[in-house]
Amino acid sequence: MPTSRSCDQCYAQKKKCQREKDLAKCIRCAHLALDCSTARYSRPPGRPARSKLLGPAAEIQVWASQERSSSKTSSSPNTDVQGVSPHSQSASTDTTSEQEPLVIDHINSSVGHGVQSKLPDILQELGRNQEPSTPAPEPTDEEFYELNDIFMIGPSFTKTFRQALNYSYLKAPHILRDMFSVMIRYMTNTMKPNTTAPAHAEIAEAAHLLRKYQVTEISNDNDALAVLVLGQSLAALDTFMVSTGSMLILRHSLYLVKPWYPQLAQVEFLDSVTVTPIFWEILECLIKRERPIIRPRIHRPHVVDRLFGLCVSLMPILYDLCEVSHEMKVQSQPQSQKLDIIEQQVLSWTPAEPPLQFSRFTDTEIMLLRVQASIYRSATLLLIHRVKYPLSCQDGIAVSYANDIMEEKDKILLHGGPDLKLQFGCFPLYLALLEIPLRPESLWKSLTKLSYRPACAEQFFAFHRYFWQRRWDGFKGSLFDLIDNGPTFMAVP
Known part of the structure; x- marks a missing residue:
């Protein structure tokens, strides 16, 4: 006889759970190809036990109650998404209730009390699930950086990036567990020497995650944060493996998260997962001449991003x-007169270096941050010039901007030695290669620590060959016409 209890998925989304005889799944889960389970934690009948404060502002109790059930979704009553308030619940509310969401309003206070050190690490959590009898040890910051270094300018960004990922995973493991599991396995394999292109099985796993992502629903701010992390992670996987829908994936996540973005952007320690997807989409819109989905909000002028460094304050101008x-x-x-105004803003823009926070970076990281800001400024001016003028018109100015980018690249590689990689200068350097006829294959080795060329690099190489063939054939139209009509490639940070 079918169970009368709603499955976890229908319960979390407050949907009616209907079952037919002899079917293992309910009708909704079968239709959406979801796992139909009833493994969530259930409160015993009767009045719940009185809440006890186990730590400063009760944050420890909040996190402990959420940890009891990784499949539970903190869902709020059905309201219009524009009306969700960040002050809808205090941190001292009874956290055993499955009906009220954990809001992000109290996050900053937990950082100050050091409670974030008690968060279960993602790698440790996944390791424990794979081998229940042998809990995985918590990885060191060095191990975490070694696994994720291509997503950070340097090791000094490890703690904040790790903290934001752990928090988002803890708040919505039902959304992020499979994604992180696949990403961890993939990144582990890429660290091995002589790594080849992704196998069919890895691509199939990513495709399965994408199908689940398409039916993900957002009920509260925690779900929105998880979807934002999921979207940029899936887009990065797609960029490495096939590079066919990275921007569609990223833009879909930004569209879903847009109502919650103003609230998420206020939380300082989430900057490492909220800044990157916004900036990445803006870069794509720059070369495709599209309008970004979300206008960036810069609440802290001295933010130094793990991917875009000191360029965060440039984001509103780029938008x-x-x-x-x-x-x-x-x-x-x-x-356009507006274009001239923006050009003057870029010419007068200087990155704001936070005097106190800047001391936490190494000398090499500071050098990388300053070079990155310089080449992004030159790249923006180059783009503005190409919006104004077609190819073969005032090319000398465009080449001078491209030379500025290449000279900064040469200086830092000469100073840092052969082991230094200018990982987050791909976008400016790619633009420079459209003005200076150099082979991108030789440049690629200085840009990344990956042991193989991902799909996104192969795509740009194909466009680069097409682009210069058209220029040598006498094409004198707009750069953006060639981008629209040539081989597809995407903006890479």
Whole structure:
């Protein structure tokens, strides 16, 4: 006889759970291809036990109650997403209730009390699930950086990035568990010498995650945070493996998260997972002349991002450039006064180096951060120039911006030695290669620690060959016409 208890998925989304005789899954889970389980924690009948404060502001109790059931979704009553308030619940509320979400309003206080050190590590959690009898030891920061170094400018970003990932995983493991499991296995394999391109099985796993991602629903801010992390992780996997839908994946996640973004952007220690996807999409919109989904909000002027370093304060200017460029594309205007204003803003822009926080970075990281800011400034000016002028028109100015980018690259590689990689300068350097006819294959080795060329690099190489063939054939139109009509490639940070 079918159980009368709602499955975990229907319960979490407050949907009616209907079952048919002799079917293992309920109708909704069968239709959406979801796992139909009833493993969630259930409260015993009667009045719940009185809440006890086990730590400062009760954060420890909040996290402990959530840890009891990794499959549980903290869902709020069905309301319009625009009306969700970050102050809808205090941290001292009875946390055993499955009906009220854990809000992000109290996160910053937990950071100050050091409670984040008690968060279960993602790698440790996944290791424990794979071998229940032998709990996995908590990895060191050095081990975490070794596994994820291509997502950070340097090791000084490890603690904040790790903390944000752990928090998002803890709050919505039902959304992130499979994604992190696949990502950890993939990144572990890429660290091995002589790694080849991803196998069919790895691509199939990513495709399965994508199908689950398409039916993910957001009920509260914790789900929104998890979807934001999931979207950028899936987009990164796609970039490495096949590079066919990375921006569709990323933009879909930003569209879903948009109502919650103003709230998430206020939380300082989540910057490492909220800044990157916004910036990445802006770069794509710059070369495609599209309008970004989310306008960035910079609440802290001295943010130093794990991927974009000191360029965070440049984001609003880049967003405005996307909008103006898109308007000129749609209206077919030759030039815009707004574009001149943005160009002056870029010319006067200087990255704000936080005097106190900056001391936590190594000398090499500080050098990388400053070079990255310099080449992104030059790349932005180069893009503005190409919005104004077609190819073969005032090429000398464009080449001078490209030379500035290449000279900064040469200086830092000469100073840092052969082991230094300018990992987060791909976007400016790719733009420079569209003005200076150099082979990108030789440049690629200085940009990454990956042991093989991912799909996104192969795509740009194909576009680069097409682009220069068209220029040598006498093409004198817009750079963006070639981008729209040539082989597909995507913006890589």
